[in-house]
Amino acid sequence: MTLAVVFSRALDGLTAPEVQVEVHLANGLPSFTLVGLADTEVKEARERVRAALAQSGFTFPHNKRITVNLAPADLPKESGRFDLPIALGILAAQEVIDIRRLASHEFAGELSLAGELRPVRGALAIALAARRSSLGRRLVLPAASAAEAARVSGLDIRSASHLTEVVQSLLLEDAVALPQARAPEPGQRPPEPDLRDVKGQAAAKRALEIAAAGAHSLLLCGSPGTGKSMLAQRLPGLLPPMTDDEALEAAVVQGVSAGGFNPVDWARRPNRTPHHSASAVALVGGGSPPRPGEISLAHAGVLFLDELPEFQRAALEALREPLESGHITISRAARQARFPARFQLVAAMNPCPCGWLGAQAATGRSCRCTLDAVARYQGRLSGPLLDRIDMQLDVPAVRPAELMAQPEGESSPVVASRVAAARARQWARQGCLNSALPTGTLDAHCALTPEAAAFVRKAAERLGWSGRSLHRVMKLARTIADLAGAEAVGPAAVAEAVQYRRSLPE
Structure with missing residues (x-):
């Protein structure tokens, strides 16, 4: 088998779109080509992968023409998160690992020259994207990233510290399962200022x-x-x-x-x-x-x-x-x-x-x-x-x-x-905090008593408020009434809210 496909994920803002890492080995002039709109950090993976495979005891195909395609080609790829998928793709193309098992996994991780896995940025975003895809693939990440991603429920996340551990879990025979990732307990926080x-x-x-x-x-x-x-x-x-x-x-x-x-x-x-x-x-x-x-x-x-x-x-x-x-x-x-x-x-x-x-x-x-x-x-x-x-x-x-x-x-x-x-x-009343109340719901949730309505109307005319200022005063008065446990917004709450809309001192 000279072609292997490994699944991974890129990072685009807060989303993590799927990336297929296609590795092809062919006869010809020895080379290592990386295509698919890869950033400089991704292109440097060639040297990291070559050294990591050698130091981990695997054979690097120096006599082959290696082509790695990161699809889709129009999606920018950055960072070293594709080191692990590229290394696994090369091994799968050489039939060192079971290529059929790769289809049920997603991988991300940066490799050191010694084959150790280093954490990647955006592990939580990767886990959320994998869960939303509903494909049911197992996610394999470096230990630190896996602990971070374990906060996402409903996903099988495995932790690995070295390339050899991942390879052993994908062997044709005598495979050794990777440990399940566990979210760490929150540490002791310093007390907030009183x-x-x-x-x-x-x-x-x-x-x-x-x-x-x-x-x-x-x-x-x-x-x-x-x-x-x-x-x-x-x-x-x-x-x-x-x-x-x-x-x-x-x-x-x-x-x-x-x-x-x-x-x-x-x-x-x-x-x-x-x-x-x-x-x-x-x-x-x-x-x-x-x-x-x-x-x-x-x-x-x-x-x-x-x-x-x-x-x-x-x-x-x-x-x-x-x-x-x-x-x-x-x-x-x-x-x-x-x-x-x-x-x-x-x-x-x-x-x-x-x-x-x-x-x-x-x-x-x-x-x-x-x-x-x-x-x-x-x-x-x-x-x-x-x-x-x-x-x-x-x-x-x-x-x-x-x-x-x-x-x-x-x-x-x-x-x-x-x-x-x-x-x-x-x-309980509106399903959101008062500051986030939509304008169309103010009349329903910030109902003023007749005295309060007359007061705020006179204040708005005298102080020249904009419509936004008027709405913010009504939301503020609603919060003051909530602190007092009042159902209706009365003149006292409105009067206090008006005091907080004063202009800067001159």
């Missing part, structure tokens, strides 16, 4: 609780040292545990990123804090092939942008569509990838370049910026972006004497219990 550590700032703590209950975006504006970053770091500790679907979806996104997925972070809500020097591509994703950015890596978690006006204007404007849709589509000339981006945005900023606008009463320091400088600084945030941020809160400076005299507040677990109860009401 909200009790923040003294004072009762209004900011209340806003943080509301934001956690309804997954609302939040902008904290205040002078240096008022506790903006400290408050933002405590938001993940107020959020309920991830569901299995959320954990799997977040892990898949992290698995296809450059950093990969860390098993210790399983079911732990992402908390991404990119530096303000990050580019638009770093935030929303890009590259060739397209990779997820910070907004996708923060899916089902928190994205904290400190010093918001210091980010590049193009990077901030790129957040506008994902804040509305919950996903990002990255288009390139030859490829397109779609990544989830349902993140909770928390941002912090100073009110002016020097940072002390409005802080003189508590700190004794006065702002030295001109009105034009303040306007230019705040103008770095466009109106459409601010319009998409649900809550905009001023975090005032507190006098040192008052700060030291403040008693300890509620701990994060106490607040988190109220947040969980409010979220449970939302899921």
